[in-house]
Amino acid sequence: MKSLEGRVAVITGASSGIGFACAKALADSGCKLVIASQNADRLRRAEDELAGLGAEVLSVPTDVEKRADVERLAERTLEHFGAVHVLVNNAGVYAPGYAWEISQQDWEWVIDVNLWGPVYGIQAFTPHLLEQEEAHVVNVASAGGLMTAPCHSPYSASKHALVGLSKALRAEFAIKQANVGVTLVCPGGVATSISSQLETTGPGGVPRGDVEMAPEVAAIFDAIDQTVQTGVASDDVGAMIRRAILENEFWVLPNAEVYYPVFDAELAEIKGGVAS
DSSP, X not given: OOOOXXXXXXXXXXXXXXXHHHHHHHHHTTOEEEEEESOHHHHHHHHHHHHHTTOOEEEEEOOTTSHHHHHHHHXXXXXXXXXXXXXXXXXXXXOOBOTTTSOHHHHHHXXXXXXXXXXXXXXXXXXXXXXXXXXXXXEEOOGGGTXXXXXXXXXXXXXXHHHHHHHHHHHHHHHTTOOEEEEEEOOSSEESSGGGHHHHOOGGGOOOOSOOOOHHHHHHHHHHHHHHHTSEEHHHHHHHHHXXXXXXXXXXXXXXXXXXXXXXXXXXXHHHTOOO
16 A cells, blocks of 8 residues: 555454554554454553544444454444545454364354454455555464464464465455455564463453363463563564555564474475375
């Protein structure tokens, strides 16, 4: 996109972390904001903070796993601002454990938020994005969508799917010769509150409380938590996303350089015909 001044950006999962950082970065470049999150209280605080920074912002409580909520988000956006130019599918959740021991409820919740949420967003907003002279879609996946995330199978599966969806979406916009860019964000360690989700949320937004994990699963979770806590600042990732929108960059891999040897090793397996 040539400019973000006066453009309308819709961001899910915007009450904290990468979503909130992205909202600040886009507002700083003149975007009007529509922010969405399932947690109405956190969303209200985010709206107040963004407004205090001078942003023109509308908040819409939204559970992205519900198609009707996402469609209502699109309706509210058009009613309030009359257009949409940028869609950031950022909302994401996880449920740790062995794949065969994670409950069906948790499996469905993670897949619904992490995959169906972006699908609903793309379906609800793309017809309006195509009406603009230029527009952009950002899908926030994970380094765990490019490599194995052990004991996080629903998260890993949903993020791998989001990577594939993003590649397909870019190809489909090219077929239509549409001036709609796509950015795929696959963060490594980023300092956000995502690791607190075990205590703060769960299916239907209900906190799960104490979650029992096998010692080895807990050790993996603790290692991931440490990577998150010592990761790059979410504000840095917000700035990267803003640049990617302006420069029409597809790949954004914040703090994922440490995983390049893992990617190279998997590519070598694929070339050798022995990928597992």
